[in-house]
Amino acid sequence: MEDFKTIAIFSFASEYVVLAHLLEQAEVRFIFQNETVIGVLPFHSNKHGGIRLKVHPDHIKKAEKIISSLS
Secondary structure (H helix, E strand, O other), X not given: OOOOEEEEEEOOHHHOHHHXXXXXXXXXXXXXXXXXXXXXXXXXXXXXXXXXXXXXXXXHHHHHHXXXXXX
């Protein structure tokens, strides 16, 4: 997991629910860092630097394409 790169940051879990589903469907290797902490203490998002979408380097382009399709 240490090779995974942060490609997006969110403040609340509600902001990336659909994205997580699309990444899973595309078989992108990813993790949301700080997801549990901020899920329990949502007003601590800024303190922890937000919820970071970290993606395996081999899947970054695919993940970025999915993110841009949501805009």
